[in-house]
Amino acid sequence: MRIAILGAGLLGRLLALQLSQDHDITLYDKDDGTAQQSAAYQAAAMLAPIAESAEASNAIMQMGQRSLELWPDLLKQLNEPIFFQKSGSLVLAFAQDGASFANFQQQLKGQINQDYSLIDKTRLSELEPELAQQPRAFQHMMYLPDEGQLDNRQLLHALRDTLISRDIKWHTDTQVSLQNNQIWINDKYFGFEKIGLMFDKIIDCRGLGAKTQIAPSSQLRGVRGEVLRLYAPQVNLQRPIRLMHPRYPIYIAPKQNHHFVVGATQIESEDNRQPTVRSALELLSACFSVHSGFGEAEIVEISSGLRPALQDNEPQIWINDHVIQLNGLFRHGYLLSPAMVEQCCALINDNIDKVPSYPGLITKL
Ligand SMILES: Cc1cc2nc3c(=O)[nH]c(=O)nc-3n(C[C@H](O)[C@H](O)[C@H](O)COP(=O)(O)OP(=O)(O)OC[C@H]3O[C@@H](n4cnc5c(N)ncnc54)[C@H](O)[C@@H]3O)c2cc1C
Structure with missing residues (x-):
């Protein structure tokens, strides 16, 4: 055809x-x-x-x-290897975000102790040793073993x-x-x-x-997202971290060689300007609160995009x-x-x- x-x-x-x-x-x-x-x-x-x-x-x-399940076969067709990981992800919250964490857990459609489990500091230190040593302790922690990133x-x-x-x-x-x-x-x-x-x-x-x-009637719109790319040689994370945040979920996704993608804001707007100061501050302070090693990270890129969304x-x-x-x-x-x-x-x-x-x-x- x-x-x-x-x-x-x-x-x-x-x-x-x-x-x-x-x-x-x-x-x-x-x-x-x-x-x-x-x-x-x-x-x-x-x-x-x-x-x-x-x-x-x-x-x-x-x-x-x-x-x-399908990603590995798609990636096998490529002429060059790409970074693909399925080592799970963590959802973390500080004490003040306990209510958001409880609400998040209630809304999950997966099964507890199968698709996700609540973990303690000992388990966190096995999964992400550097996070268990941070000055600010996480109060609520969840491990989702089957999630991935690329x-x-x-x-x-x-x-x-x-x-x-x-x-x-x-x-x-x-x-x-x-x-x-x-x-x-x-x-x-x-x-x-x-x-x-x-x-x-x-x-x-x-x-x-x-x-x-x-x-007709499908009404496509753009939903603004702002994202940072950081190089943080002092940070060692094995898997993506999702930090509970009152306005939107913030991910810190470790890519190869100490590069991290941090994002993203979710704003009902088709504004396609570069990220705002407010969003950059929120994303950067979220990183620093999770791991103090981000204090010395280099900001490699800061950018925004529009997600295509239906009603x-x-x-x-x-x-x-x-x-x-x-x-x-x-x-x-x-x-x-x-x-x-x-x-x-x-x-x-x-x-x-x-x-x-x-x-x-x-x-x-
Ligand atoms: C900040 C941000 C973070 C995100 N994070 C994640 C994430 O962590 N996980 C996840 O699953 N998804 C994430 N997404 C969403 C994901 O990127 C989108 O859902 C996805 O890219 C949509 O794919 P698409 O092929 O439909 O559109 P696009 O990837 O936008 O591709 C559309 C293509 O069409 C071309 N085009 C448009 N109009 C024309 C035209 N008239 N003529 C010719 N070419 C045209 C464009 O140039 C473009 O190349 C994120 C998006 C953003 C913005």
């Missing part, structure tokens, strides 16, 4: 990887191939189905668990290299639009021009770029004749994309009955 994929962010690249095994793929993106304009580039890339279940549906938790920028880069080596057609710096189920290309001299019916299927993964072109913050797949649109991954793009890609490939390959189903995910228009 000849398939066009609109948007080479997270979903677009992963779909191209899977579908290029059996189909002829053409990828369009408005950026230069680095993905720097995508939400995927800013993300912390936490894979936390149980922790996220506190504020998400059962279906999201199940898709996240399914995705954690390095998003390594992934996006490795996907690009692998796709290029497979000779897929990748049109960079190409803004596209969908009108009457046909692709229009924004030619810098002639404006939008229809490219005609050259494809058997069109898959639209433009994230927030599809804002005005998804199913209920749940993802959706719409089928309209030969066009399939996937969107609304919100703060769960890395958590859910392998399961979303599995669904989309099954639709294309006509074997949807062979993959898990999730209520309300797919809508035929």
Whole structure:
């Protein structure tokens, strides 16, 4: 089949990887191939189905668990190895955030002592010895053994290299639009021009770029997230830490070689300015309160992005004749994309009955 994929962010690249095994793929993106304009580039890339279940549906938790099973096979296809970890995560709270911690635990959809357990200082010192020695003691601690994370920028880069080596057609710096189920290309001299019916299927993964072109009444919006990248040679953490915070969950995700991604704020706004002083202070003081070694860390990057979200913050797949649109991954793009890609490939390959189903995910228009 000849398939066009609109948007080479997270979903677009992963779909191209899977579908290029059996189909002829053409990828369009408005950026230069680095993905720097995508939400995927800013993300912390936490894979936390149980922790996220506190504020998400059962279906999201199940898709996240399914995705954690699917990630290793996807990564095996890449030309270069990327940092992927499944060593669990910790949720920590200081005494003053006890109520938030209790509320968080109550809302979790996983099973206690199976998907998560409450731990004490002795167990914390086995898992993260440096945290048990910090001047400020944590009062509430939880271990979620099956959660993971990956390095998003390594992934996006490795996907690009692998796709290029497979000779897929990748049109960079190409803004596209969908009108009457046909692709229009924004030619810098002639404006939008229809490219005609050259494809058997069109898959639209433009994230927030599809804002005005998804199913009527679906109302896509951007949810602002601000994130820091730190280099902290004095900090040794083995796994991501989620710190209870009255306004939004803060993750400290240790990547390779003492690099840390800290984020992210969650603000109902499509403001795409650089992070504010207030947010930077909140994120930095959260880090320092967790581990004093962050005091000497270098701030490598501070940036913001917009998460593509639908009204209920749940993802959706719409089928309209030969066009399939996937969107609304919100703060769960890395958590859910392998399961979303599995669904989309099954639709294309006509074997949807062979993959898990999730209520309300797919809508035929
Ligand atoms: C600060 C922050 C932290 C996050 N942390 C996490 C996390 O820890 N875990 C997690 O699971 N998720 C996280 N996410 C969410 C995740 O990044 C998104 O859900 C995911 O990137 C959505 O994937 P997508 O492919 O739909 O969209 P995107 O990744 O945004 O890709 C869309 C692509 O479409 C292209 N495009 C748009 N319009 C056009 C057009 N008209 N023509 C051509 N190309 C176009 C863009 O250039 C882009 O490359 C985070 C997001 C942010 C912003």
